[in-house]
Amino acid sequence: MELPFAESWKIKMVEPIRKSTREEREQWIREAHYNVFQLRSEQVYIDCITDSGTGAMSDRQWAAMMLGDESYAGAKSFFHLKEVINRLTGFEYVIPTHQGRAAENVLFSHLVKEGDIVPGNSHFDTTKGHIESRKATALDCTIDEAKDTQLELPFKGNVDPAKLEKALAEHAEHIPFIIVTITNNTAGGQPVSMQNLREVRAIADRYGKRVVLDSARFAENAYFIKTREEGYADKSIKEIVAEMFSLADGMTMSAKKDGIVNMGGFIATRHEDWYEGAKRFCIPFEGYLTYGGMNGRDMEALAVGLDENTEFDNLDTRIRQVQYLAARLDEFGIPYQRPAGGHAIFVDASKILTNVPKEEFPAQTLTIELYLEAGIRGCEIGYILADRDPVTRENRFGGLDLLRLCVPRRVYTNNHMDVIAVALKNVFDRRNDITRGVRIAWEAELMRHFTVTLERV
Numbered sequence: 001m002e003l004p005f006a007e008s009w010k011i012k013m014v015e016p017i018r019k020s021t022r023e024e025r026e027q028w029i030r031e032a033h034y035n036v037f038q039l040r041s042e043q044v045y046i047d048c049i050t051d052s053g054t055g056a057m058s059d060r061q062w063a064a065m066m067l068g069d070e071s072y073a074g075a076k077s078f079f080h081l082k083e084v085i086n087r088l089t090g091f092e093y094v095i096p097t098h099q100g101r102a103a104e105n106v107l108f109s110h111l112v113k114e115g116d117i118v119p120g121n122s123h124f125d126t127t128k129g130h131i132e133s134r135k136a137t138a139l140d141c142t143i144d145e146a147k148d149t150q151l152e153l154p155f156k157g158n159v160d161p162a163k164l165e166k167a168l169a170e171h172a173e174h175i176p177f178i179i180v181t182i183t184n185n186t187a188g189g190q191p192v193s194m195q196n197l198r199e200v201r202a203i204a205d206r207y208g209k210r211v212v213l214d215s216a217r218f219a220e221n222a223y224f225i226k227t228r229e230e231g232y233a234d235k236s237i238k239e240i241v242a243e244m245f246s247l248a249d250g251m252t253m254s255a256k257k258d259g260i261v262n263m264g265g266f267i268a269t270r271h272e273d274w275y276e277g278a279k280r281f282c283i284p285f286e287g288y289l290t291y292g293g294m295n296g297r298d299m300e301a302l303a304v305g306l307d308e309n310t311e312f313d314n315l316d317t318r319i320r321q322v323q324y325l326a327a328r329l330d331e332f333g334i335p336y337q338r339p340a341g342g343h344a345i346f347v348d349a350s351k352i353l354t355n356v357p358k359e360e361f362p363a364q365t366l367t368i369e370l371y372l373e374a375g376i377r378g379c380e381i382g383y384i385l386a387d388r389d390p391v392t393r394e395n396r397f398g399g400l401d402l403l404r405l406c407v408p409r410r411v412y413t414n415n416h417m418d419v420i421a422v423a424l425k426n427v428f429d430r431r432n433d434i435t436r437g438v439r440i441a442w443e444a445e446l447m448r449h450f451t452v453t454l455e456r457v
């Protein structure tokens with residue numbers, strides 16, 4: 001008999017979690033103004049709000065922390081981290097930052113000017129925010145198929161080369177660079193193929209433009225290339241990673257995802273002029289160049305995390321858990337962005353809460369219902385997150401309206417996945433009785449979903 005699959009690690013330390021009653025949750029979510037970001041973590045049983053900074057570090061990472069060199073300048077830990085990044089990506093210049101959005105802030109301060117256009121594939125909200133706050137435009141060139149949640153495509157995060165080509169043909173002089181997000185978080189944790197990265201490179205070269213990879217989940221992207229793209233089955237994850245970055249000019253990184261640290265990020269590039277330009281903003285915003293917002297100990301943990309998480313077994317354990325949750329949802333007929341993404345399942349709220357009008361935010365409503373059902377905290381990646389159009393100030397209802405259930409790395413077991421699936425099924429079974437959603441009582445102008453306050457309609 002073939003042996004079943006099991007995790008490539010065992011557990012050395014645990015953190016107790018607590019269930020609650022529905023009455024408690026009713027009160028807590030009301031006090032949180034129906035915004036799950038305003039819940040306290042003790043009010044949550046299983047936390048799927050993000051996979052960012054919520055992973056479990058390995059014993060090797062914890063051990064590395066003891067070697068942290070906290071020198072203000074020239075710390076050994078910086079050079080350890082830089083060496084690993086050089087080796088994995090081929091990028092010579094490295095600037096640490098406190099997290100991914102800080103990397104965006106520092107690099108875009110150098111590169112993005114008012115009136116610019118930055119084409120890409122479903123820019124993440126902080127990426128979009130850092131472009132739009134500079135009075136520039138984030139132009140989404142994702143393939144149209146990504147919008148059909150039921151379509152099974154191996155690389156649903158891809159850039160549409162025709163859309164990108166058109167953007168460059170029409171606006172080349174206003175385009176400072178192209179940004180490709182791997183994996184494409186907003187489209188459902190969907191990967192980008194090597195073939196697509198090659199196409200983007202070719203188009204960029206034709207117009208003399210550079211390419212940035214938003215690399216928060218680059219290792220998961222490499223796993224999908226290995227397991228789905230022809231010609232890569234026998235390549236190691238590290239070989240695939242090196243090839244991906246060979247097609248780019250630089251990267252912004254939120255190390256809280258595929259670096260498996262709780263906080264951290266960086267910029268890396270092969271171009272001295274980008275490094276010199278970004279340097280000027282790192283010092284005032286983040287800190288001196290050899291720490292830029294990170295502790296020495298965290299840089300040590302990140303160096304190990306990057307190395308470990310570019311090994312196949314670790315990624316295989318992780319992605320299979322997400323696929324396990326997806327298989328449970330399939331059993332219950334619950335629609336989500338297909339196929340299952342790398343870090344999360346994106347449940348298609350607009351196909352479930354069909355009686356809730358879009359003006360009342362179906363995905364946010366589903367997020368609230370799932371929390372009430374079992375204390376599970378997902379988050380809306382939908383109409384609230386999409387913010388208003390910066391020009392018309394209208395809500396943007398053009399995209400998908402999803403409930404994202406993130407799976408933190410090396411944290412929960414498949415028993416937890418079962419609880420999530422059944423809780424969602426219970427909500428799904430009473431979906432037709434849910435007819436009203438929420439209305440916005442207060443919102444910030446930009447990135448409103450973190451602080452928005454809502455009222456039940």
Ligand code: F0G
Pocket residue numbers: 049050051052099100101102124126127181185214216217253254255256264265
């Ligand atoms: N880029 C992508 C693709 C991301 O998913 C994130 C963060 C960032 C950049 C910004 O990085 O949080 O370190 O500043 N995503 C988290 C999430 C917050 O929940 O998806 P950060």
